[in-house]
Amino acid sequence: MIKLDNVSKAFDNQQVLDGLSFEVADGESLVIMGPSGAGKSVILKHIIGLLQADNGLVEVMGHDMLTIGGPQLQKLRRDMGYLFQHSALINWLSVFDNIALPLRETTSLSKSDIDDRVMEVLGLVHMQDAHLKFPAEISGGMQKRVGLARALCTHPKVLLYDEPEAGLDPEMSSEISRMIRRLKEELGVTSVTVTHSVNCALTVGDTLAIFEHGKILLSGPPTEVLNSDHKRVREFLSAPID
Ligand SMILES: Nc1ncnc2c1ncn2[C@@H]1O[C@H](COP(=O)(O)OP(=O)(O)O)[C@@H](O)[C@H]1O
Numbered sequence: 001m002i003k004l005d006n007v008s009k010a011f012d013n014q015q016v017l018d019g020l021s022f023e024v025a026d027g028e029s030l031v032i033m034g035p036s037g038a039g040k041s042v043i044l045k046h047i048i049g050l051l052q053a054d055n056g057l058v059e060v061m062g063h064d065m066l067t068i069g070g071p072q073l074q075k076l077r078r079d080m081g082y083l084f085q086h087s088a089l090i091n092w093l094s095v096f097d098n099i100a101l102p103l104r105e106t107t108s109l110s111k112s113d114i115d116d117r118v119m120e121v122l123g124l125v126h127m128q129d130a131h132l133k134f135p136a137e138i139s140g141g142m143q144k145r146v147g148l149a150r151a152l153c154t155h156p157k158v159l160l161y162d163e164p165e166a167g168l169d170p171e172m173s174s175e176i177s178r179m180i181r182r183l184k185e186e187l188g189v190t191s192v193t194v195t196h197s198v199n200c201a202l203t204v205g206d207t208l209a210i211f212e213h214g215k216i217l218l219s220g221p222p223t224e225v226l227n228s229d230h231k232r233v234r235e236f237l238s239a240p241i242d
C-alpha cells in the first residue's frame, strides 16, 4: 500500500531523510516515533506528495510519487486523509462547513449528498450535535475530532496522522487514540501515525518504528520495540518529551 525504498531528502545542507525504507501493508497501522525535528512530518509529506524525494522510491497505492501526473495526484490525494498537527480548521467556517469544504472542492456530489456525508462522518467521531458551532466554540479535543472527520470525509483508503495527541490533555489524547484505532478496525484503512505518546503508539500501532538520523533505527510490534534494550531507543524514550 505504501512503500519507501532508500529514500533521501536534504534541505540546504541538512540531510533529513537518509536511506529511509519501510512498507505499510494494506490495512496496517504504522506508528512512527522519533525526536523533534528529526523529519517525521517530512516523511508524511512525501507520502501525500507535498514533497518529493531527492533519491529513492516512494510508492503509494501503486503510484510512483516521483512520476505521478497532476490529475492522478489529485485523485490519489482524495484517497488519502491527513490530520494536521494543529487541526487546521478554518475559524470563520462552522464545523459543518469545515468538513463540507473538501467535498465541495474535490467532488461533484450534490448538496444533499454532501449534507449526508458530513453528518455521517460527524457521527463517526460523535460530533453531530456540534455541527453548527464554530471552531473557537469547541474544546481542543473536539477540534481534533472535527479534523479527523474532515480527514475521513472523502472515504480515504490511507490516513496520515501528524501528532494527533499534540496539545491535548492525557484523557483527550487517549480518546483520540482509541478513535483512530476504532476507525482502523471499522473502516479497514491503512494508516501512518506520527506521535510522541507511548500510549498512542500502543493503542494505535500494529507496528512501531523508531526514526532518527534519517532512517528507521528499529521497528516491530509496539510492545517489543518499547521494551527493547536498543541503547538509543532507551535514551529516546526516557528523555523528556517536547
Ligand atoms: N519545506 C522545508 N524546507 C526546508 N526545510 C524543511 C522543510 N520542511 C522541513 N524542513 C526541515 O526538516 C527538518 C525536519 O522537520 P520535520 O519533519 O518538521 O520534523 P519533525 O520530526 O519534528 O516532524 C527540520 O529541520 C525542518 O526545519
Ligand SMILES: [Mg+2]
Pocket (backbone or CB within 6 Å): 040, 041, 042, 085, 162
Ligand atoms: Mg512534525
